[in-house]
Amino acid sequence: MTPTQLRAYSAVVRLGSVKQAAAHLEVTEAAISLHIGQLRKELGDQLFSRTAAGLAFTPGGLRLASRATELLGLQDITVMEVSTAGRGRRLLRIGASSLFAEHAAPGLIELFANRAADLDLELSVRNPGSFAALLTDRMIDIAIGPPPAVPDPAVVCRPVMYYRIVTVVSPDHPLAGVQPSPRQLRDQTWLLGPSVVADTGAIRTLLRRLGVPEGQQQIFQSHAAAVEEAKRGRGVAAALGFTVAPDVRKGHLVQFSAAHTCLEEVWHAQVLADPSAPAAAAELARFASTPRAIQAMMRGTGVNISRFKPAVHVTLWS
Template identity: 55%
Template sequence: MTPTQLRAFACVVRLGSVKAAAQELHVSEAAVSMHVAQLRKEFDDVLFKRTSSGLAFTPGGLRLASRAVEILGLQDRTLLEVSQAGHGKRVLRVAASNLFAEHAAPGLIDLFASRADDLQVELSVRAAARLPSLLASRAVDVAIGPASSSPVPSLALKPFLNYEVVAVVRRDHPLAGAPVTAERVRRLAWCLGPSAAEAEGVVPAMLHRIGVPEKQQQIFQSDAAALEETRGSDGVALAVKFSVAGDLAAERLVVLSGPGLRAQDSWVAMALPEHAQTPAASELLRFITTPRATQAMVRGAGVNLGRFRPAVYVTLWS
């Protein structure tokens, strides 16, 4: 049993076909089939069969799939840790949902990374629904997303910050200053950040409850860009309230009042069970609930990603 064989089998399990696995691994279908055949011979188990509706796995095949992900993740982690140790550096890989990444992550990670000279933090922006699988495969050390997402019992969960999302418009908007009905706001142009396109989270849930038609939704590359459009148009935006506190205080924006136009949620940090966590991941889970961390996360609209310390790396994912 070799890592190459396990990687091929894990790809077949995840993607549901030998052809798709070959494409992802940039090898031939024959090569993937050969690796699977070698595993079948070694374990004396067919592992899976092809059916009209896809692949059907044996109990042994499912167990091997789970173990393959763990073994490959441990191998990758070991290579990374040995490399880090050789250079006197530690790396903490954090994945976060769009809302947290834009509005709270910059202050938190800037402060956390500054506490240790040997620590580098890599932040990637991922869909909330993918966070548990990224942890399970050890692609990241800590994942942060909305508490309203489906809980995963096998993970360590640390709720840490409540927040409110509100509908905002420019101060001289025709609907500003009085309660409005859902029917009226549905006809507005909605200027939205990338979290509106996700399957889970408070923003898509609000849009669903209000019944905003897709044709009225304009998705911008960030909440900041959506708010900028809102300040100069008759559109409406959904904003994390603490991130627009300055605009509300200066009356550049006002909160719309009406059914479904505000909602509350909280963020939760997720990691593998305590015995499987890296020291840096355990440290972040402890730090994230402290008053200093809370202050860093809610100190305004957040720090621009370009102003991160050099020890912090940001990767954006579609």
């Protein structure tokens, strides 16, 4: 068995089809089928078969799925540990929702990184719906964002920070100074950041609650860019309350105050329950909910990544 074969099989198990596994791994379906065929031949087991309801796995196929995850995770951890140990450093991989990564992560990472001189941090924006799978597959060490829709016994989830999503417009917007009804809001152009395309999240929930049609939604490369468009009077923006509060106080934006125009949610930190998971991940999960960390997250909006010491490697909108 090779790591490539195991990754192909693990993707098929997780996604439920060869086609989706090929798209996820960015290879052809023929390549996935070849890897599966090689595993079947070597192990002497069919592993799974196709049925009208989807894939049906043999007992051996289910056992391999479990072992494949363990083996691949061990390989990833080994590569990471050898690389960082050779430089005398530790590496902590953080996966975050786009809203948290853009506005809260800068302050948190800067504060946490300064606590350990031998720690490197890698931040990547991930779909919250894939948090549990990414943790289980050892692709990330900690996830921060919306809580899971369905709890996973292999993952420890703890609340980090309460936040509020508000809706704002420019002072020149036709709805400024009034309390719009849900129907009026549905007819507006909504200026949104990338979090709206995720499987779950507060902004997506707010839009669903209001019934805003997709045709009325404009998505920008960042939430800050969407708010800037709102300042120009081009529509309604959904934003983190603490990020737009200064502009509201200065009169650059007007915030609606009706109950249906805002939403309160909680960011959660998720780490593996496995004792072999990096200790720094559990430490960050605990630290993130402290008053000092929360203050840093609220003040950290817009902090330049070059200020982070030790190094923080950032992959945005992956």
